[in-house]
Amino acid sequence: MKILYLTDQFLPQISTGTTKFIYNVVKNVKDKGVKPLIITYSFYSDEEYDKRIDDILIKKYEYKGINVIAIKLFNENINFHTELKEKRMFPLREIIEKEKVDIVHICHPRRIAGIIELLQEIKMPYVITLTDCFLICPKLFLINRKGEICSGSKMGKQCIKQCDDLKLDFNSRYIRAQEILEKAEAIVTPSIFLKETFNKEFKGMDSKVFVRNHGMEFQNIDVNNKIYNDKSEITFGFASAAHYIKGIFVLISAFNDVKGNGKVKLKIYGGGNEELLPILNKNPNVSILGEYNNEHINEIYSSIDVLICPSIWYESYSFVINEAFQRKIPVIASNIGAMAEFVKNGVNGFTFDVGDSEQLSSIVKMIGENPRILNYLKSNIDVSDRNIDSEGNFYVDLYKNIYCKKLIKEDEYTEKKYSLKHIHDKFLGQNSNKNLPFDDDNKSFYYIFDMKLHYLKNRFKEETIKYVIWGASNSGKISKKFIEDKLKNFQLIGYIDKFKKGIMENVPIYSMEEIKNLDFDYAFICTTPGREEAKQKLNELQLKVVDNYLYGYGQN
Missing domain, CATH: 3.40.50.2000 (Glycogen Phosphorylase B;)
Known part of the structure; x- marks a missing residue:
């Protein structure tokens, strides 16, 4: 795609x-x-x-x-x-x-x-x-x-x-x-x-x-492993554009109220208001460090103990909050929007009323006087589910679903095509007494299966693909007919079955142990009871999953 x-x-x-x-x-x-x-x-x-x-x-x-x-x-x-x-x-x-x-x-x-x-x-x-x-x-x-x-x-x-x-x-x-x-x-x-x-x-x-939360890379990051005690000096950090809506003036005002406390420092990272901030700042323990880029993120977070996000607008997500959490750094944030969604007051950080510099100042003072509280806050931070691979999988699956709908729409398929009678007559024959392996409530299975075959047809249209079907049952036979009908460049070389041996419809049936000797590009898992066992076996053979649409596994 x-x-x-x-x-x-x-x-x-x-x-x-x-x-x-x-x-x-x-x-x-x-x-x-x-x-x-x-x-x-x-x-x-x-x-x-x-x-x-x-x-x-x-x-x-x-x-x-x-x-x-x-x-x-x-x-x-x-x-x-x-x-x-x-x-x-x-x-x-x-x-x-x-x-x-x-x-x-x-x-x-x-x-x-x-x-x-x-x-x-x-x-x-x-x-x-x-x-x-x-x-x-x-x-x-x-x-x-x-x-x-x-x-x-x-x-x-x-x-x-x-x-x-x-x-x-x-x-x-x-x-x-x-x-x-x-x-x-x-x-x-x-x-x-x-x-x-x-x-x-x-x-x-x-x-x-x-x-879907934005994902982050978890490789090559420096996690905050500090253990804080009563004598610990605490460095607070700000890492955003130093603009009005990001609450920079609320932050400066709050730290002007804590000047004289040598155990509490603030580092401001981010461009904006370069001339005004030094004039407004009255605290010698505040460092205004200017613009930064993503290459310096590890260095920045390694230099702070607590992140402050004092935005006066809602914030729709806030990468900086989640990047701090990623490194086990507690966060102080305004109590609105997505900031309040991610920062839980007294659990993984603290929140304060938006724009209230006095509240922010009191939280800063409290942490400066009781640094051990950071150990508790750190223990409650877990954002491991917000990884980029999970987000990437989400979007790939979304694209595939939309793409399959597009193909079906382009071919002007109708609901009639997915009636059980149509499928029965086409794939088993009009005079067949055999039953389809699914009842009328599950006829959407065929619609979905057909969409997925359209996707594979487009993906492998320039190649000859040798494949196996896992499951030598009626479901395997029906799947074979579907695949033959839609994927003319796919060649079936055998079935895989745990219990059956021999030949079915002129196609050999192999055991699970024999699969490692077969030369194939793709495998369709067409058995519900044996699906997990089949996936486990294919993974043992170190076959890369190329599409989980059909529980398909390929050699490349």
């Missing part, structure tokens, strides 16, 4: 939590057989682009083995970065069709909403991962023009009242956002909070919204 990833910005030009998510996922699914391509909006000078198609400037490059196409619109209009329509993006159809894209994964709709219009016109299936509130709020963060937290657009009516500094048709924007979500094959959010926020704003989409 070839998956096109669309985003509003990407590495190396821009580094954010969303770009980190995209890179991690693309790198992982590429190792699982997906062919990725990224199209990103970009901000290079005009002369740095390679070509121009109508009003679109185009630049191709490779980032750490990933093919990227950077685009930029010539003569952007004033609302380009906040609107959800732009037909001048339609000439990109030429690239999408030339690249033979199967599915599109929208990673952020800002600046590329015109491409989403194009996808809908050419009926290209897409999945969307929501990483912030842009489809609700053109400012992304649900913060109004007064710098206050907003509860939502309320179909655009709230925006008209609270953000009249933006000259937008908020009602039309809301309708367009709803169309984008409704036409998505699936919607993924990295937190329960973000799912609930969108379900509240856009009704009727709960059934296709999935929560």
Whole structure:
């Protein structure tokens, strides 16, 4: 499968939590057989682009083995970065069709909403991962023009009242956002909070919204193995853009209240407000260290004992919180949004009322006076389920399901084709007295099985595949007929069965022990009682799983 990833910005030009998510996922699914391509909006000078198609400037490059196409619109209009329509993006159809894209994964709709219009016109299936509130709020963060937290657009009516500094048709924007979500094959959010926020704003989409925490690499990280005692000095850390919405001024104010305590220090990592922060800071134990990149993450977290995330907006996920947890570093965070979802007060960290610097200051003082409490907080931290391989598997399975639906749709299959009578007559014969191995309640099995065969047909269309069927029973016979009907390039060399021997329909039956002597590319497990034993045996032979759709195991 070839998956096109669309985003509003990407590495190396821009580094954010969303770009980190995209890179991690693309790198992982590429190792699982997906062919990725990224199209990103970009901000290079005009002369740095390679070509121009109508009003679109185009630049191709490779980032750490990933093919990227950077685009930029010539003569952007004033609302380009906040609107959800732009037909001048339609000439990109030429690239999408030339690249033979199967599915599109929208990673952020800002600046590329015109491409989403194009996808809908050419009926290209897409999945969307929501990483912030842009489809609700053109400012992304649900913060109004007064710098206050907003509860939502309320179909655009709230925006008209609270953000009249933006000259937008908020009602039309809301309708367009709803169309984008409704036409998505699936919607993924990295937190329960973000799912609930969108379900509240856009009704009727709960059934296709999935929560999947962003994954992280667990190799080559430095875990905090310190054991704290009453004399321990504690270094607190901040690792985000040093901007207003990230709560940087709340943080500075809190530490101005604890100056004079030599056991408590603060390190601020992140660019922004470089000239203002030194003026506001009155604590000599606060170090303002400026911008950093991902290559220095281990070094940064190794230098701190507690992370502080004082954001005054909801935060839809927060990589920094989860990266701290990954290293057994407790977190102090504002008690709203995804921060409150991940940080449990008094369990793996502490929370405080958003914007309340006095509360934050009191927590800092309490930890400075009682460092041993960090040992307890550390013992409750476990984010091992948030690994990138698990997230990659989730998306690969999602792509496969969408891809199979696409193939079925293209072939104009009908429900009639999956009636038991049709299947019985085609594969057992009209005059056969034999029964199918499944009752009418399970006829969807054949529909699903047929979809999976379509997937394999496309995957191996250029190869001759030798295969075995595990299970010399009626299910094995039916599966053989399905495979012969759909996969003309697949050659059956034998059945595998624990109890039977001999020949069935001119095909030899081998024992479990004999499989290691067979030359085959793929194995179909077509037995329910023996499925686990078959999988165990194939794993013992060190056969790599290439698709778990059909419990299929291949030699390569």
